[in-house]
Each structure stands twice: as structure tokens, then as C-alpha cells.
Amino acid sequence: MEGMPMTIKPRGEPNLAIRFGAATTRSLNEIAKAGTVSTIKLETRHLSVKYRDFTAVRDISLSFPERQVSALIGSSGSGKSTLLRAINRMHDTNPAASVEGQVLLDKQPVYGAHVDPIVIRRRIGMVFQRPNPFMKSIYDNVAYGLTFSTKLSKREIHDRVEEALRGAALWDEVKDRLDDSALALSGGQQQRICIARALAVQPEALLMDEPTSALDPIATLRIEELMRELVKRYTIVIVTHNMQQAARVSDITAFMTMGSDRAGVLVEVGPTSRIFTNPTDPRTEDYITGRVG
Amino acid sequence: MRTEISADSRRIRLGRQLQHGDLIFWIVALLFAVLVVVLLGAIIAVTWSGSADARHAFGWHFLTTTAWNPVSGQFGALPAIYGTIVSSIIALLFAAPLGVMIAIFLNSLCPAKLRMPIGMMVELLAAIPSVVYGMWGIFVFIPFFRSYISTPLSKTVGSALPLFSGPVNVGRGLLVAGIILAIMILPTIAAISRDVLAVVPNSQREAMLALGATRWEVIRHAELPYARAGIVGGMMLGLGRALGETMAATMVIGNTPKIHASLFQPATTAASLIASQLPNANTDLHSSALIYLALVLFLITLVANSIARALVWRVSRTGSGA
Structure with a gap:
């Protein structure tokens, strides 16, 4: 965020960049280009992902504003998850997958020649479709990301674990049984453990791949409330099948669909309120009104 | 109410199974399955009755005495038990880390093109007859071992550590046998570890x-803990094979029923003692003692294999090693 004059600003308030004089012109241009009032945290430019010869997503250019929730919606096979996983380089370990185009984090290329994917994944956390806690205690699950690659004292680790569990709205439920197995928790709690685990590493952005699809409605609502809380500090990109969820939690919605050659393409993106009330593309309208998908 | 229904439906299902030749198939399959149990029982019965003389003569002392003298009729199994267990543990110490490394390499580090050929070659090690291993041990490994390992070791640390003391000119001994056994059980450990990983x-x-974990951290913290019980099960299966291995051990261990502190000295295993002495056993007590030894060996391998099966079974059932 160096050189960016406005790093902290409550969601929805007018941009404060004007105060900062000389440096603002560039920033304002960027904001104007993005069409929102917020800084762009993450960006994809002409991003395509292929599995061998099969193109799973094609030519996606999207901007994800800082401290906002961006939702990727669309039917199965439209490449939402594939796109999401390209952002923190989760495709790197799959030799069959290849990524073309660019992903930018704070304007810096994520797929640069000298970029360490490990650093990228620590800056961009990820929460998966099914809760996948480790077969460890609650405490160890959250502390796990801290035990390698960082040199923290026990005290610091403990503080970070508590902070992360509070951040995931789980502390009060588990503080008396931190040594219990994480697998003994309910599905919703397990998913919040996974969120806490991601938060403990202190990422800047969170990618959530259908984080509530394996949960019941009440647990889903809790996660959604949590997302509204987390977005005050983190940039969130969520993939969801649930259009109500996208409408409830997101600021920006991007609609994707499967093209004629089965590659996922972007149809339209915009503020959630507009996408759901006044979509410009008929395909978007068909999808959100439930005529297809 | 409920039980009546289920009993009824069970009767109907059984009735259906017995129709259209199913009955014949069922009986044939049952016979073969029962055959396994009968065979196992027969082996136990034969070793039990065959060892009667020795069991009456030596009782439990058989397991704790070291004299093995067919001429004077003194038989103690301790050197053979010691040799069996120590050579197998040496084999496990070498083969376990190697096998797990091979499994990790094949699973997560190996280029896709090499995975099949390397995996097949590892499994091919299991197809080499043990007499070939024994011959390789005698003609290649023992001379190499004597020149480059046992001689320098016994001359340096050997004076301080009885484990590595000389003389080494015989060549055959516990450590050589352990290493040959390690190569023989390597494919078992590698293949099972690969499958559970x-x-x-x-x-x-x-x-x-x-x-933000590195590849090593993923292996160390996610894969190995998850697969732990299965890997240990593979090691125990390897141990079971090492305990019972006869031919290669007989050829390279030296066949001397004595307990030495040094791993370079000739020793014997239960299997090799039986194989080398049973054809020449002149007295009933001698054969009976060898059969008693077979019974002991059978029990040792039974325990090792049961532990292995239990561990592998637990993994395949719960999919977890915690």
C-alpha cells in the first residue's frame, strides 16, 4: 500500500484522498477507472486458466476493491472456483493447470518471476468449501500457520490465536476447551476454525470458496455476519452458489457463465445492488431471476 | 415387531441366495475359505505336537537359555530369537526411513513421467528371489562391507564400542544380514507408505x-501425520517379512547360535537355524527342539503381523491416523 494515501477508511464513506494533495491525482484516476470509491486490492487482467488443453476460464479482467466483499456468482462449471484459486496461486501444485494473464496484489504481479507463492498465500488467505480442520486440537489448528516460517514466541502465538478466534467470532464458544479436538466441533464451528486459522497468519485478503455450502442455514447466517465484520479489516472475495447470499453479503457482484466451448467467462460486474435490480446483460437477468442455472 | 420383520426378511433373502446355482457356488466358496482356517489349524497342531518332546524337556527355559548343542542334547533358543529380532530391527532401521522417503518422493515430488517406472522398479525388488539376494550378499556385498565398513569401523570406534568390535574377517554377521533384509523389505514399506500417502x-x-506452507511443511505437517498409522502398519508388515526370511539370512548371517555383542560377528536366526539343521537332525530331541523353535518364530511373526494388520485396518476404516 505504499504511495497510497488512503489505506484506512470506513466502508461507504466518501473518499478521503482529496485531503492528500499531490499524490491524489493518480489515485483518483485509479478509483475512477475502477468505478468504485475504494482502492483496488486485487485485480485480474486477462486471466485464463487451462487444465491441459481445456480452458476452464477465459480472459477474466476483474478488480476487487479493498475492504469490500466481492462475490463471484454463476452456475456450476462457470469457472468461479478456478478463478478464485488462481488468485493465491493454488494451481501451482497442479502440473496440469496453467495460468495466463495477470493477477495483481496491490498493483504488484502475483505471478512474477521473483514472487514467492508462499508469501502470496500468506498475504491472501483461503477458506474452502468443506470445513477442513487438521486432526489437531482447536488451539493447534489456529496456531498451525504460525508454527512454521515464523519466529514467534509462545506468548505471541497465544495472543495471535486468541485474536484470530475472536476475529472469527469463536473465542467465547471454545475458550474453555482449546485442547479439545477441532473435529468434535459442529460444521459451522469447524468452518469458523478454518477462518480463524486463515486470520492468524494475518493476511490482507481472504478468498472464500463457497464457505457455507456444507453448512445449515443458521451456521450460514453466522458466517455471513462474520464476513460483514471481517470486511472492515480484510478484502474478501467469495464464490457462492447462493444468490441470496451474494445479495446479503457482497458489495460487488461478478456474474460468470459457461461459454459455448465450456470455458468460464465473465458476463458482467458491478455494485451488488445494481446487478440484482438492474442487470444490463440478459444472461445475468435470466440467472438471478432463476430462469436458468 | 421389528425383530420379527428382520428375521423374516433374512429368511427370504437366504432363500433367494440359494436359488439358481447360488447354493453350489456358496458351498464351493465356503469350502475354500474353510480350507484356510484348517491349514492354519493344521500348522499349529503339527508344530505343537512335534515340539512336545522339547517342550517337556526344556519348558520355558528354552526361551531363556543360550546353549545349542545337538551332541549333548542341550537346546536353548535365545541366540536364535536374539538373532531373529536384532537382524529384523536392523533391517527396519534401514528400510523404514528409506521406504518412507521413496513413498514421499513418488507421491509428491516425482515428475509424473518417472512415477510409474520408479514405482514399478521398487516393487520389482520384491520379485527378486531371496536366494539371489543371498548370492549377491556373498559375492558383492560382504566383500564390499568388509573392506569399506566393518574393517575401518572396528579399527576406529570398535575398541570403544563393543557393538562394532572385530574380528571382521568372517564377513558374515548380524549387520550384513540386517542390511540385506532391509533391501528385501524396502518394497513392502515403500509401496504401502505410497498407497496410504x-x-x-x-x-x-x-x-x-x-x-503459506512450503512443500516440505505440507508433507511434514499434513501428509505424514495423516498417514502415520498406515505407514507404521507397512513397517510392521516389513518387519514380519524380515522375521521369517530364511534363505538370504541363512546365506549371509553365518549360522552360529551364539550371542555376540558385536554386530560384525556371525549369528543365526530362528528360520536359518531350522533350515540349516532340520535336514541333519539325528535325534528326536533335536528335531523336536527345532519344531519348538518354529512354534516360537510363528508366534513372533503372528504378533508382528497382527499389529501391522490392526494399524492398516484402522487407517482404511477411518481414513485417519490420529
């Missing part, structure tokens, strides 16, 4: 990756 759910790997 392959079923570690991807979600565990991804969770670790997404936290």
Missing part, C-alpha cells in the same frame, strides 16, 4: 498450502 485428502494438503 496417496489417500490423504486433498483438502488437508490445500488447507496447509493456503496457510
Whole structure:
């Protein structure tokens, strides 16, 4: 965020960049280009992902504003998850997958020649479709990301674990049984453990791949409330099948669909309120009104 | 009410199974299955009755005495038990880390093109007849071992550590046998470890990756803990094979029923003692003692294999090693 004059600003308030004089012109241009009032945290430019010869997503250019929730919606096979996983380089370990185009984090290329994917994944956390806690205690699950690659004292680790569990709205439920197995928790709690685990590493952005699809409605609502809380500090990109969820939690919605050659393409993106009330593309309208998908 | 219904439906299902030749098939299959149990029982019965003389003569002392003298009729199994267990443990110490490394390499580090050929070659090691291993041991490994390992070791640390003391000119001994056994059980450990590592759910790997773990950290913290019980099971199966291995051990261990502190000295295993002496056993007590030894060996391998099966079974049932 160096050189960016406005790093902290409550969601929805007018941009404060004007105060900062000389440096603002560039920033304002960027904001104007993005069409929102917020800084762009993450960006994809002409991003395509292929599995061998099969193109799973094609030519996606999207901007994800800082401290906002961006939702990727669309039917199965439209490449939402594939796109999401390209952002923190989760495709790197799959030799069959290849990524073309660019992903930018704070304007810096994520797929640069000298970029360490490990650093990228620590800056961009990820929460998966099914809760996948480790077969460890609650405490160890959250502390796990801290035990390698960082040199923290026990005290610091403990503080970070508590902070992360509070951040995931789980502390009060588990503080008396931190040594219990994480697998003994309910599905919703397990998913919040996974969120806490991601938060403990202190990422800047969170990618959530259908984080509530394996949960019941009440647990889903809790996660959604949590997302509204987390977005005050983190940039969130969520993939969801649930259009109500996208409408409830997101600021920006991007609609994707499967093209004629089965590659996922972007149809339209915009503020959630507009996408759901006044979509410009008929395909978007068909999808959100439930005529297809 | 409920039980009546289920009993009724069971009767109907049984009735259906017995129709259309199913009955014949069922009986044939049952016979073969029963055959396994009968065979196992027969082996136990034969070793039990055959060892009667020795059991009456020596009782439990058989397991704790060291004299093995067919001429004077003194038989103690301790050197053979010691040799069996120590050579197998040496084999496990070498083969376990190697096998797990091979499994990790094949699973997560190996280029896809090399995975099949290397995996097949490792499994091919299991197809080499043990007499070939024994011959390789005598003609290649023992001379090499004597020149480059046992001689320098006994001359340096040998004076301080009885474990590595000389003389080494015989060549055959516990350590050589252990290393040959290690090569023989390597494919078992590598193949089972590879299979249990392959079923570690991807979600565990991804969770670790997404936290910014390196490839090594993913293996160390996600894959190995998850597959732990299965890997240990593979090691125990390897141990079971090492305990019972006869031909290669007989050829390279030296066949001397004595307990030495040094690993370079000739020793014997239960299997090799039986194989080398049973054809020449002149007295009933001698054969009976050898059969008693077979019974002991059978029990040792039974225990090792039961532990192995239990561990592998637990993994395949719960999919977890915790």
C-alpha cells in the first residue's frame, strides 16, 4: 500500500484522498477507472486458466476493491472456483493447470518471476468449501500457520490465536476447551476454525470458496455476519452458489457463465445492488431471476 | 415387531441366495475359505505336537537359555530369537526411513513421467528371489562391507564400542544380514507408505498450502501425520517379512547360535537355524527342539503381523491416523 494515501477508511464513506494533495491525482484516476470509491486490492487482467488443453476460464479482467466483499456468482462449471484459486496461486501444485494473464496484489504481479507463492498465500488467505480442520486440537489448528516460517514466541502465538478466534467470532464458544479436538466441533464451528486459522497468519485478503455450502442455514447466517465484520479489516472475495447470499453479503457482484466451448467467462460486474435490480446483460437477468442455472 | 420383520426378511433373502446355482457356488466358496482356517489349524497342531518332546524337556527355559548343542542334547533358543529380532530391527532401521522417503518422493515430488517406472522398479525388488539376494550378499556385498565398513569401523570406534568390535574377517554377521533384509523389505514399506500417502485428502494438503506452507511443511505437517498409522502398519508388515526370511539370512548371517555383542560377528536366526539343521537332525530331541523353535518364530511373526494388520485396518476404516 505504499504511495497510497488512503489505506484506512470506513466502508461507504466518501473518499478521503482529496485531503492528500499531490499524490491524489493518480489515485483518483485509479478509483475512477475502477468505478468504485475504494482502492483496488486485487485485480485480474486477462486471466485464463487451462487444465491441459481445456480452458476452464477465459480472459477474466476483474478488480476487487479493498475492504469490500466481492462475490463471484454463476452456475456450476462457470469457472468461479478456478478463478478464485488462481488468485493465491493454488494451481501451482497442479502440473496440469496453467495460468495466463495477470493477477495483481496491490498493483504488484502475483505471478512474477521473483514472487514467492508462499508469501502470496500468506498475504491472501483461503477458506474452502468443506470445513477442513487438521486432526489437531482447536488451539493447534489456529496456531498451525504460525508454527512454521515464523519466529514467534509462545506468548505471541497465544495472543495471535486468541485474536484470530475472536476475529472469527469463536473465542467465547471454545475458550474453555482449546485442547479439545477441532473435529468434535459442529460444521459451522469447524468452518469458523478454518477462518480463524486463515486470520492468524494475518493476511490482507481472504478468498472464500463457497464457505457455507456444507453448512445449515443458521451456521450460514453466522458466517455471513462474520464476513460483514471481517470486511472492515480484510478484502474478501467469495464464490457462492447462493444468490441470496451474494445479495446479503457482497458489495460487488461478478456474474460468470459457461461459454459455448465450456470455458468460464465473465458476463458482467458491478455494485451488488445494481446487478440484482438492474442487470444490463440478459444472461445475468435470466440467472438471478432463476430462469436458468 | 421389528425383530420379527428382520428375521423374516433374512429368511427370504437366504432363500433367494440359494436359488439358481447360488447354493453350489456358496458351498464351493465356503469350502475354500474353510480350507484356510484348517491349514492354519493344521500348522499349529503339527508344530505343537512335534515340539512336545522339547517342550517337556526344556519348558520355558528354552526361551531363556543360550546353549545349542545337538551332541549333548542341550537346546536353548535365545541366540536364535536374539538373532531373529536384532537382524529384523536392523533391517527396519534401514528400510523404514528409506521406504518412507521413496513413498514421499513418488507421491509428491516425482515428475509424473518417472512415477510409474520408479514405482514399478521398487516393487520389482520384491520379485527378486531371496536366494539371489543371498548370492549377491556373498559375492558383492560382504566383500564390499568388509573392506569399506566393518574393517575401518572396528579399527576406529570398535575398541570403544563393543557393538562394532572385530574380528571382521568372517564377513558374515548380524549387520550384513540386517542390511540385506532391509533391501528385501524396502518394497513392502515403500509401496504401502505410497498407497496410504496417496489417500490423504486433498483438502488437508490445500488447507496447509493456503496457510503459506512450503512443500516440505505440507508433507511434514499434513501428509505424514495423516498417514502415520498406515505407514507404521507397512513397517510392521516389513518387519514380519524380515522375521521369517530364511534363505538370504541363512546365506549371509553365518549360522552360529551364539550371542555376540558385536554386530560384525556371525549369528543365526530362528528360520536359518531350522533350515540349516532340520535336514541333519539325528535325534528326536533335536528335531523336536527345532519344531519348538518354529512354534516360537510363528508366534513372533503372528504378533508382528497382527499389529501391522490392526494399524492398516484402522487407517482404511477411518481414513485417519490420529
